[in-house]
Amino acid sequence: MAKGYIVALLKFTNKEQFIENFATKITPLIEAHGGRFLVRTPEAHFTEGRDYSMHVITEFDTFEKARTMIDSDEFRRLQEHRRGNTDTVSSSFMLLEGGDALAT
Numbered sequence: 001m002a003k004g005y006i007v008a009l010l011k012f013t014n015k016e017q018f019i020e021n022f023a024t025k026i027t028p029l030i031e032a033h034g035g036r037f038l039v040r041t042p043e044a045h046f047t048e049g050r051d052y053s054m055h056v057i058t059e060f061d062t063f064e065k066a067r068t069m070i071d072s073d074e075f076r077r078l079q080e081h082r083r084g085n086t087d088t089v090s091s092s093f094m095l096l097e098g099g100d101a102l103a104t
Contacts, residue, residue, distance in 0.1 A: 007096060
């Protein structure tokens with residue numbers, strides 16, 4: 001089974017509210033679904049394109065576990081806080097299925 005990854009490149013509009021209402025509450029939910037943070041940092045050491053306030057990569061044991069978390073009511077409620085405190089036009093948030101589509 002392929003692993004699941006959530007990648008978020010976020011531009012804050014209200015950092016304090018983002019941390020209080022999203023960041024502090026998402027960790028237990030991610031962990032409950034078999035996920036763990038690989039990277040969660042404001043620092044980027046090489047960039048092209050936009051600057052972001054926060055760079056996040058989260059890994060899940062399986063893609064299905066990541067999908068189940070994203071489809072949960074609890075995650076949907078937290079999403080409102082993430083969206084409400086980041087610039088959704090300048091940010092990116094995605095669920096990826098592990099693998100290498102270019103490998104032969």
